[in-house]
Each structure stands twice: as structure tokens, then as C-alpha cells.
Amino acid sequence: MSRRSLMYKPTSLRSLEQERHQMRLAAPVLSGYLLRKEAWDRGTSSRQTVGNPPMVCQDPVVQNALYTGNVKAVKEIFSKGFPSDLFIQPQGGAMRWSASGKDAIYDTSNIEEWKNYRFNYRGLRLWSLTYEQELTTPLHITAGRGFTECLRHLLLRGARVDLAPGGTTALHEACEECQPDCVKLLLQYGANPNATNEDGQMPLHVCTELDSLECAKHLLAFDALINGQSLDDSDTPLHVVARHGLPDHVELYLRHGAVLNLQNDDGNTPLNAACSQPQDCTSLERYSRVCHMLVDAGADIHISDADKQTPLHMACKNTNPDVVALLLQYKALVNEMDYGGDAPMHNILKVVAYKTDHEPERIVQALLNYGSIRVWPGALPKVLKYCCTSPRTIEVLFNAYDRLKITEAWVEAVPPEVFQKHREFYESLFALMQTPRSLQHLARHRLRAFLEGRLHKVVPILGLPTFLKNYLMLAFRDYIH
Structure with a gap:
């Protein structure tokens, strides 16, 4: 679950068996809760209006049912007449002063407290100390955890599909947590595939894991904007998946018309984004596939970012030999200088000591064979000092x-x-x-x-x-x- 909707501290998490045991012990409590809810239904249903803000629920019975995906309990709690648009907020965290109203916290199982809440909201707007924590909803909890049947029940009960109390929708949550069935269900119930979260990102922008491919397919089937740009940095979905080294996503987005050479606020195209991302040994092959797809589709290898760094500069810095070979094959400028006066050869020699497992010698060899400038002979002892852990790099350079x-x-x-x-x-x-x-x-x-x-x-x-x-x-x- 993402940090925005994680409601429990690690010390309070329990195993599923413990939760089931607690639910059995809490059966009398649940019955009492349902009786209170029924009384609340009779006392307040006639007074509800569209303008009333959603209630904030801290009842552990409700939270346990949602966080464990207990379908039976969810159906009993969120039955006819009980709102499915509750805001969920557990106890704990820092305290803050707030006026009673949309930020006020009340126990919805307490009828008298709810009555006081409605009076204060309409009239005095009293200030009180409340806990400062991010809010979530039953939809967010069930969508992010893949509890499809619970999610379906809440949607059938009329939960607002695009409600975003913490700045993110349930659809964002499902995409971020790679829950394709929940993504499809939310979209079928009218979720906006182009809604933006607090970071200005659409649901496609948060499909950043290999397992999020099916989520992306569902979004595109429901008219998600393939070239929609995030508000903060003007990234397109293609920028995002290229940066995360997701070749299957790249292939999908290209088929749907993703623009190849659109630059974000940092001047990066999707190819620049892929080359500039730090890569460990296990991800080199994925990033190589991504770059091959982008270049084969027509990505411009000469576009530089705000610091005048080309994809070749970045691929050398992050030590991906296959990507360097690809860019050189497509006539990348081997001696282009960035604003700092560094050529690609400088970038690779700076990181050899930290990237010996990436075969940096292959990059130095390729650059020299394509006509790269050499190191000033007087600086060779310094190069030897910092690159000596990679003898093959020393060999090819000194030869x-x-x-x-x-x-x-x-x-x-x-x-x-x-x-x-x-x-x-x-x-x-x-x-x-x-x-x-x-x-x-x-x-x-x-x-x-x-x-x-x-x-x-x-x-x-x-x-x-x-x-x-x-x-x-x-x-x-x-x-x-």
C-alpha cells in the first residue's frame, strides 16, 4: 500500500489469522455497532443534504473489515442507508487546531456526537484539537489491496468513485499497487482515467511497476490520455515508463501513439529519461530494450537536456554498454561537450571505480573506436589511481x-x-x-x-x-x- 493510504503503524499490524480471531471475538461489538448504525439511519437520513461534508470514521470495526477484506462484514456495515463515502482516519499522529467542518473528526457511530457535528457545522464552527493525519476512503483501501468484491459492494452502494480526500483517487491507488481487476471495476463505474493527484499525475503516470501493465491497458481502453503531461514536471506516461525501464509498457504506449521527442521541464525526452536513470546490473538489459524500442521508433538521439547532456552522456554516466553501442551505431556525437565541459569519455571515466560490474571497459573501447578524444597524457597517473580496480579499462585506454x-x-x-x-x-x-x-x-x-x-x-x-x-x-x- 502506498504511504498516502497506509493507516496502521508497523507495530500495530497483525497477521490475517489474528484478524480473523479478533473478528470472531468482536461479533457482539459488531452487532452493537449495527444497532447504533440503524438508529443513526432513522435519526439522520431525513436530514442529509448534498452539501453535507463526508463523515470521518475512526471505528475499529469498520477499519478491520476494510483492511482485512472481510466481505461479509463490509456488506453488513455498508448496507442500505449507511454512507459508503466515509473518510477513514485512525487515532494517532500529531495534534492540530481545526474548525469543525470538513476537517473535523467525529465518531460516526456516536449519534449525539454526529448531531453536535451537524449543529457546529451549520452554526458556530467551533475550534478543537484533532489528530493531523491523511484521510482515505473505503474505496481507496479496498482498491489498493485488491479486495475486488468489497470494492464492488461499495460501488453498488453508491460510493463516489473519484473522491480524493488525500489528494489521490482510488484509481490512482489501484494503479500504483498493480491491481488490474480493481482498476477495471473502477473504470466501469465511471472513474476518471485522467484525474490528477496531488502531484499532478494521472493514473497512467503511476503505472511504474512491471506488474502494472494490465492496469495501463485498462486505462487506455477507457480513453486515458497517452500524451497527457503531469503538472509538476510535464512528464508524459512514456517518460515515466522509459525512466523506470519498462519495455512492455513502452511497446504498448508506442502502439497507442505516444509522442517520442516531447521534452519535459528538464529538457528530457523519453530516451533521455531512460538513459539518465541509474541502473543496477539486473536492470541493464531492460533499459537496453527500452532504448532500442525508442530509437527504432524514431527517437532523436541528439536532443540534449537543460544541462546540454545528450543520451550518450547519460548512458556513459550510468554505464550501460549496450545502450552506448546503440547510440554510437546511430551516429551519436562522441565528442559533444555538456555545459560542464565534459565529453562522454569524461563521464565514463568518472564512474569506473563504482561500476566495475557494468563492464565500463566496453564503453571506453567503443568510444575510442568511434573517434573519442583521449585523456591528456599528463593526467594518466590520475586516471590510473581512480580506475585501477578495472584493469581492462586501463588496458584499452592506455593502448x-x-x-x-x-x-x-x-x-x-x-x-x-x-x-x-x-x-x-x-x-x-x-x-x-x-x-x-x-x-x-x-x-x-x-x-x-x-x-x-x-x-x-x-x-x-x-x-x-x-x-x-x-x-x-x-x-x-x-x-x-
């Missing part, structure tokens, strides 16, 4: 130079524990203090310099053995010669 002026400072830049872990590689590197680079390497460097910027086009069509082609493209050998 882009015809000669290396290695000193004792280079040896000191590698911590002893890193040196021991990758001893064979670093011994081959530091041996170059007395030994020049091999003739084979010098020939490679000369040919690469001649084909600068065209390597990726020319080398594959040369009539050379595969191992020589790989050598020219800086294939990894785990030592330097």
Missing part, C-alpha cells in the same frame, strides 16, 4: 597511445591490494618503465591514427583475419605489451 612515460608515481597510484589482485596485468604495465612498446602495437597505433573516426566502418570490411581485426579494435588481452 590508445603509442608510448607511455611511466614513473614511480604510477606504481604508487595503485593500492597494494589492487596490485595483488591483478598482479599479472600491473606487472606488464610497470615493465614498460624500461621497455618500449612492441612493434606490433606501434603498427596498430599508426593504422588507428590513419583511420581515426572511421575505424568502426573500415576495419570490419578489411580482408584481415578475425584476430587482427579484433586487435585493431583494442580487444582485451589482460596484459600490455
Whole structure:
């Protein structure tokens, strides 16, 4: 359940078996409650008007029935004549002063208190101390927890489907919690598929989980706006699912006409949003699929954000080798600078130490083969210091130079524990203090310099053995010669 409608503190949650046991023990209480409700029905039904604000209920019997999905109890409590538009608010939390009226809290099972409430609302509007907590409704509780039968009963009893006491509708709640059956039911009863919550988001904007795909399908079937923008940051639903790495959602939205190159308030397109999102190893493949879909559909890879960062800058920063290869294949500008003066090569070298599991060496290799600028030779000891935990990154980067002026400072830049872990590689590197680079390497460097910027086009069509082609493209050998 989302934080906006979570009514219980963790210490007060109980197992379902405990709740069932409590319901059995509370049977006499429930009967008494129903008698009080019946008396309330007789005493107040004739005085209700459309303008009266909804009541706020703190009765534990009602809350237990809703939060446990007890269909029988819900049907008994929310029967004919009893309002299904209650606001639910448990005891606890900070205190605040409020005038009796729409913010006042009263126990609806207490007839005298309800009468006082109606008198105060119409007349004196007295101030009193109340608990400051977010409100929810029976619809929100049942929709967010997937209690479809309870939800259906409340809707049949006339609950207002778009009521949003806490700033969010029950439809938002069901989408956020991936409850497709509840989403469909709410829409069938007239829920607005384009209602905005307190953050200016429509229900499609809160479909952010892999399991929310069916929810999104229901929303689109009921005319949800595929290109509707959120009020706070002008995100479209495509921005949102691209940012969360949801390839099936992306495919769905593209089929329904999602705009590819619309920029949000930060200047990001959906492709920028996907590339800029931090990604762990388990999600790299999902984000790669998303980017492939967007690019294949015609996304512009050259659009930069407010900081003049292109998708290539962002993919390098978040270390997704497959996305970098894709963007380079579609002619991304390998030496474009952002407002901070950083090229994509700078972005990847800054994060190598934190992203060794992401194979950053593949990105450095691809950038160099597509003509990226190299690091100033005087800065190589600093690069060695910060990237030494990824020997292959050091290998491919240093092999882009015809000669290396290695000193004792280079040896000191590698911590002893890193040196021991990758001893064979670093011994081959530091041996170059007395030994020049091999003739084979010098020939490679000369040919690469001649084909600068065209390597990726020319080398594959040369009539050379595969191992020589790989050598020219800086294939990894785990030592330097």
C-alpha cells in the first residue's frame, strides 16, 4: 500500500489469522455497532443534504473489515442507508487546531456526537484539537489491496468513485499497487482515467511497476490520455515508463501513439529519461530494450537536456554498454561537450571505480573506436589511481597511445591490494618503465591514427583475419605489451 493510504503503524499490524480471531471475538461489538448504525439511519437520513461534508470514521470495526477484506462484514456495515463515502482516519499522529467542518473528526457511530457535528457545522464552527493525519476512503483501501468484491459492494452502494480526500483517487491507488481487476471495476463505474493527484499525475503516470501493465491497458481502453503531461514536471506516461525501464509498457504506449521527442521541464525526452536513470546490473538489459524500442521508433538521439547532456552522456554516466553501442551505431556525437565541459569519455571515466560490474571497459573501447578524444597524457597517473580496480579499462585506454612515460608515481597510484589482485596485468604495465612498446602495437597505433573516426566502418570490411581485426579494435588481452 502506498504511504498516502497506509493507516496502521508497523507495530500495530497483525497477521490475517489474528484478524480473523479478533473478528470472531468482536461479533457482539459488531452487532452493537449495527444497532447504533440503524438508529443513526432513522435519526439522520431525513436530514442529509448534498452539501453535507463526508463523515470521518475512526471505528475499529469498520477499519478491520476494510483492511482485512472481510466481505461479509463490509456488506453488513455498508448496507442500505449507511454512507459508503466515509473518510477513514485512525487515532494517532500529531495534534492540530481545526474548525469543525470538513476537517473535523467525529465518531460516526456516536449519534449525539454526529448531531453536535451537524449543529457546529451549520452554526458556530467551533475550534478543537484533532489528530493531523491523511484521510482515505473505503474505496481507496479496498482498491489498493485488491479486495475486488468489497470494492464492488461499495460501488453498488453508491460510493463516489473519484473522491480524493488525500489528494489521490482510488484509481490512482489501484494503479500504483498493480491491481488490474480493481482498476477495471473502477473504470466501469465511471472513474476518471485522467484525474490528477496531488502531484499532478494521472493514473497512467503511476503505472511504474512491471506488474502494472494490465492496469495501463485498462486505462487506455477507457480513453486515458497517452500524451497527457503531469503538472509538476510535464512528464508524459512514456517518460515515466522509459525512466523506470519498462519495455512492455513502452511497446504498448508506442502502439497507442505516444509522442517520442516531447521534452519535459528538464529538457528530457523519453530516451533521455531512460538513459539518465541509474541502473543496477539486473536492470541493464531492460533499459537496453527500452532504448532500442525508442530509437527504432524514431527517437532523436541528439536532443540534449537543460544541462546540454545528450543520451550518450547519460548512458556513459550510468554505464550501460549496450545502450552506448546503440547510440554510437546511430551516429551519436562522441565528442559533444555538456555545459560542464565534459565529453562522454569524461563521464565514463568518472564512474569506473563504482561500476566495475557494468563492464565500463566496453564503453571506453567503443568510444575510442568511434573517434573519442583521449585523456591528456599528463593526467594518466590520475586516471590510473581512480580506475585501477578495472584493469581492462586501463588496458584499452592506455593502448590508445603509442608510448607511455611511466614513473614511480604510477606504481604508487595503485593500492597494494589492487596490485595483488591483478598482479599479472600491473606487472606488464610497470615493465614498460624500461621497455618500449612492441612493434606490433606501434603498427596498430599508426593504422588507428590513419583511420581515426572511421575505424568502426573500415576495419570490419578489411580482408584481415578475425584476430587482427579484433586487435585493431583494442580487444582485451589482460596484459600490455
